[in-house]
Amino acid sequence: MxxxxxxxxxxxxxxxxxxxxxxxxxxxxxxxxxxxxxxxRDKSGKGVLAGLTQVSLIQASEEVDGKNVPCDGRLFYRGYNITDLVKGFNNKLYGFEEITYLLLFSSLPNKEQLTEFREILNDSRNLPRNFVRDVIMKAPSKDIMNSLTKSILTLASYDENISDLSLDNVLRQCLTLISVFPMLSVYGYHAYKHYECDESLYIHRPDDSLSMAENILRMLRPDKQYTELEANVLDIALVLHMEHGGGNNSTFTTRVVSSSGSDTYSVIAAALSSLKGPKHGGANIKVVEMVQDIKSHVADLKDEEEVRSYLSKIVNKEAFDKSGLIYGMGHAVYSISDPRERAFKGFVEKLADEKGRNADFELYSMIERMAPEVIAKERRIYKGVSANVDFYSGFVYSMLDIPVELYTPIFAIARIVGWSAHRMEELINGDKIIRPAYKSIATEKNYMEMNER
Structure with a gap:
């Protein structure tokens, strides 16, 4: 039946x-x-102006002789160039907490402020009693983004002030979610591997003396061990993924849902649902799959013409997933370069050297160099094409032995910082619900005539 x-x-x-x-x-x-x-967006990639923000600034063009022309991309967090911020980590090792403070409160913290902020994040990193057992371990899913979203929505039922939109309450909620995202993600993965794949289950508590990046690796690995370079590169990846303007899909979702007066948990759940798409936060997974496909079909990976020929097949929908996309190439805003990718690449090379993955790094670099030429030759494009930050992030996660199921959740662990800043900015400044227009081209029909049939 x-x-x-x-x-x-x-x-x-x-x-x-x-x-x-x-x-x-x-x-x-x-x-x-x-x-x-x-x-x-128009054909050149310029977005429709929907609002104002002070959280970050993206520059992909500059004025020359009275005309806007493409330039090397630049990204500023609260006025600070992201390239300078990343360079500044050389003497500090880990920057996630410092840059979180910057994005939320508009200035870099001094030593005392940073110490206090880290303590607040540690104190906020608590899940309700038995939450791991009763929520995360129940009905585990291979789709960790769905598991994460479920956990966020369930946390709402533990919050007595869920609908209080006062700024201090929303900030408390945001700090809690920033703090617990790594636990919810990693524990969700372990639950899936244990109950669905019959692997051993281990739940490691985070260590308050460690950085966010260190704790992610500590909770993920059975032996809790990691190298300084591994944690450093993951920290850089988190910082570079934290924020990218109000117009990216998940952040715009954050502002749209916030404008309706919805609660923080619902807003973040909506942002997560947006981020998980392969055109947004899931892009790094597709890059890794694409490179594996290239390695399976190209006999000599050092032969540039052979690699170029296969990239042409991908663009012409004859290879890989037949989408016609070289994943990790191109961006809605940037044309000449993505500053995040440029800031990241040097660290990627260091990690590849430590992991003995130099040949893979050389292949990625070759694809990065040739792909824009192949795309320009095979397709009509209205703006330049360059590698974006996701081109290398999946490769980095694979070198860190982070499972593919956690690639997009790692992105979410970083981007919730930007979501939080934009949510609070929208609550402070937004006075209207966001509602763009759709023009109907439907033909009017006569119901009474149809009813007489």
């Missing part, structure tokens, strides 16, 4: 999904006719 019902539902959905598609296709030429900015 159950099989019959399942078959009936499948037959219905197969039939009516086709009907829905037939009645929903819209001629793309109408975009230009009605001035629609598909993806809220």
């Amino acid at each position: 159950q099989d019959n019902k399942k078959e009936m539902i499948e037959n219905f959905t197969n039939k009516y999904s086709r009907i829905f598609k037939e009645n929903s296709l819209i001629d793309s030429s109408l975009d230009e006719k009605y001035g629609v900015k598909r993806g809220l």
Whole structure:
């Protein structure tokens, strides 16, 4: 009986999904006719201005002789160039907590402020009694982003002030979520591997004396061990993924849902749902899969012409996932370069050297160099194409033995800092619910005539 019902539902959905598609296709030429900015961007990649922010600044062009021309990308956190911030870590080793303070409170902390802030983050890193057992361990999922979202929404039921939108309460909620995201992510992964894959279960508590990056590796690995370089490179990855303007999909989602007056947990759950898509936070997974595909089909990985030929097949939808995309290449804003990728690449090379992955690094570098040429040759493009930060991040995570299921959650662990800053900024300055317009091109129909049939 159950099989019959399942078959009936499948037959219905197969039939009516086709009907829905037939009645929903819209001629793309109408975009230009009605001035629609598909993806809220014009053909050059410039976004529709939807609001103002002081959290970060992205520069992809500059004025020359009265005209805006593309330039090497620059990214500023609260006025500080991200490249300078990363260089400044050389004497401090770990920067996640310091840059979190900067993005939330608009200035770099002094020694006393940073010490106090770290203590607050440690004190906020507590889950309700039996939460790991009763929530994370129940119904574990291979999709850790879904597991993380479930945990966030469940945490809301433990908060007596869930709907209080006063800034001090929202800040408390944000600090708690920033602090517990690594635990929820890593424990969710361990639960999946134990209950679904029959592997050993181990739950390591974070150590208050360690940085965020160190604790992630400590909780993830059975022996809790990691090298200084491993933790340092992961810390850099977290900092570079923390924030990227108000227009990126998950941060814009944060501001849209915040503008409705929703609670912090619902807002962050919505942002997580946005981030998990392969066009956003899931892109680094696709890069790793694509490179593995290249390694499987190219006989000599040092032969540039052979690699170039296979990249052309990918662009022409003849290879890999047939999407026509070289993942990790191109960005909605940047054209000449992504400053995050440039700041990251040197650390990636150091880690590759320590891990004996120099050949892989050389392949990634070759693809980075050749892909823009291949794309420009095979496709009509309106702006330059360069490697983005996700081109190398998946490679780094693989060298750190971080499982692929945690690639996007690692992104979320970083980006919740930016989400928090934008949520509070929206609550302070936003006075209207965000509501863009969609023009209907539907034909009016007469219900009474249809009813007479």
